[in-house]
Amino acid sequence: MRVTRLLLLVVGAAATAYGCWLLLPQLGTALPWLIGGPVLHDVLVAPLVGLVGLALGRLVTNRLRLAWIAAGLAASATLLLIAVPLLWRPPSAPPNPGLPDRDYPLGLAVGLAVLWAAIVVVLVVATTLDRRTDRQ
Amino acid sequence: MIRRPRVPVPEDFTAPSHSPLVTARLGLWLAVAFGLCFGTGLLSHYIQHPPGWFTWPTRPVNLYRITQGVHVLSGVAAVPLLLAKLWSVYPRLFVRPPVRQPIRLSAHALERISVLVLVCAAFFELVTGLFNVAQSYPWGFFFPTAHYAVAWLVVGALLLHVAVKLPVARAALSTPLRRSGAAPAATPGPDDRDSSERRAFLRTSAGVAGIAVLATAGVTVPWLRRVSPLAWRSASGPQGVPINRTAAAAHISVPPDWRLEIVWAGGRNSLSLADLAALPQRTAELPIACVEGWSASAHWTGVPVVQLLRWAGAPTGRPVRVTSLETDGLYAASTLPAAHSRDPLTLLALRINGEELSPDHGYPCRLIAPSRPGVLQTKWVARLEVLR
Numbered sequence: 248m249r250v251t252r253l254l255l256l257v258v259g260a261a262a263t264a265y266g267c268w269l270l271l272p273q274l275g276t277a278l279p280w281l282i283g284g285p286v287l288h289d290v291l292v293a294p295l296v297g298l299v300g301l302a303l304g305r306l307v308t309n310r311l312r313l314a315w316i317a318a319g320l321a322a323s324a325t326l327l328l329i330a331v332p333l334l335w336r337p338p339s340a341p342p343n344p345g346l347p348d349r350d351y352p353l354g355l356a357v358g359l360a361v362l363w364a365a366i367v368v369v370l371v372v373a374t375t376l377d378r379r380t381d382r383q
Numbered sequence: 384m385i386r387r388p389r390v391p392v393p394e395d396f397t398a399p400s401h402s403p404l405v406t407a408r409l410g411l412w413l414a415v416a417f418g419l420c421f422g423t424g425l426l427s428h429y430i431q432h433p434p435g436w437f438t439w440p441t442r443p444v445n446l447y448r449i450t451q452g453v454h455v456l457s458g459v460a461a462v463p464l465l466l467a468k469l470w471s472v473y474p475r476l477f478v479r480p481p482v483r484q485p486i487r488l489s490a491h492a493l494e495r496i497s498v499l500v501l502v503c504a505a506f507f508e509l510v511t512g513l514f515n516v517a518q519s520y521p522w523g524f525f526f527p528t529a530h531y532a533v534a535w536l537v538v539g540a541l542l543l544h545v546a547v548k549l550p551v552a553r554a555a556l557s558t559p560l561r562r563s564g565a566a567p568a569a570t571p572g573p574d575d576r577d578s579s580e581r582r583a584f585l586r587t588s589a590g591v592a593g594i595a596v597l598a599t600a601g602v603t604v605p606w607l608r609r610v611s612p613l614a615w616r617s618a619s620g621p622q623g624v625p626i627n628r629t630a631a632a633a634h635i636s637v638p639p640d641w642r643l644e645i646v647w648a649g650g651r652n653s654l655s656l657a658d659l660a661a662l663p664q665r666t667a668e669l670p671i672a673c674v675e676g677w678s679a680s681a682h683w684t685g686v687p688v689v690q691l692l693r694w695a696g697a698p699t700g701r702p703v704r705v706t707s708l709e710t711d712g713l714y715a716a717s718t719l720p721a722a723h724s725r726d727p728l729t730l731l732a733l734r735i736n737g738e739e740l741s742p743d744h745g746y747p748c749r750l751i752a753p754s755r756p757g758v759l760q761t762k763w764v765a766r767l768e769v770l771r
Contacts, residue, residue: 248549248550248553251549252546252549253546255542255543255545255546255549256542256543256546258539258542259538259539259540259541259542259543259544259545259546260539260543261539262535262536262538262539262542263497263500263535263536263539263540263543264539265535265539266504266532266533266534266535266536266537266538266539267536269528269531269532269535270529270532270533270536273524273525273528273529273532276522276523276524277507277522277524277529277533280507280510280511280522280524281503281504281506281507281533282503283506284502284503284505284506284507284510285499285502285503285506288466288469288502288506289473289476292466293469293470293473296470297473300398314583314587317587318587318590318591321463321467321587321588321591322463322590322591322594322595325462325463325466325591325594325595326594326595326598326613328462329459329462329513329595329598329599329613330613331513332513332514332516332517332519332615333517333613333615336517336519337519337521349617351612351613354612354613355612355613357612358598358612358613362594
């Protein structure tokens, strides 16, 4: 274990140094994009997730329902994040005849609708089954 | 009760998702996703900038399509996994540094710096990658070199992170998530609930990663084309194949007296389009597999490069430099490695799906070779030069 850790440490340090050296010529322009991720996440995204989680925990008391709604929110947020470059094209983006290649907002809306419809179906089925077992 | 707002401490976060049992498993999954991403990315880099020792096979013809598809889809899967992992360790952000113990303080600082580098680099790779597949570049750096450099930062910082966390991670991974028989059902308590919530958090993370992949995989998996709402490319386009660079964007005007030049050490030859069309033609189904991960197959008809070189009297089995009519593009020329130039499926195509190539597809002729990135499938070819 000690040897493995030492080896990882040396190889890791070497790879990091190599990456820094490769990045050096573009460091100035890349720096805001490097720092931006963790700052946005730690200051904005994570506290927001925490607050939404707290609020949801108060509003929804059924554990199964809570788990599925949380999963639906996580999936929706992920799809929205992945869709950002498709929905928002800054003017600096070069024109491309192939893009936008289709109606992304419509596709995203349909995708989210299908996702939430599936969650509603799961919850209705689960609740019905619960009631039946309760009656028996 | 009024509490004064204060900076939280790790103990304030009591949710089961912050357990090391969850963190270690998410870390393992994320390491697999990043590992696949790095490996396939490195391959793509070497195919485009081959070092002397590197060779890339021409079979299966879909090989690059698969490796680059894995590259972009493992990156997409890493988005929810990274967010879940960061949520799991978010309380650690508020660990107070051991200010009074210099040695522990410096170890603490070094660990924090390595984690900061890792998180910066990981976000950078995912964000720039996602913008690149949408061909949008809202920044000042050159994407390919920056994405490549930061990939080394991710891998280096990841290895450092594993070196630091190995004992904790190993202990966590060898602890089963589900309470085993040692704690029988006779002691139901908060532990049982925690254990089930930990599993639910992991299931959700894996499920969301699956949904993200499903929502984008249509760029390269044909039967998912109609399912994936966020696939950045459909298979549609002029003559059935999408286009990245049009003839207008490349400022191409084909001269009326266009001839294909073939040059080698000690000789040269040239052909008109009619000469090319009169040579024996071959039709092959080959994919255009772009570095952006999208791919689409087409039936290409043209003259195999190896036959063409033989007909011209040029040596075969050597690398061939293929130059376009395009003068200022980054990809105005490419070099066919020897393995590709001698492959009978490497065509100088004149037709696509039974039609003459349109200007945007590379009229009068274009290169199409098996298992190569789309950017190296040079269009509007003007000249072949046998190297060495």
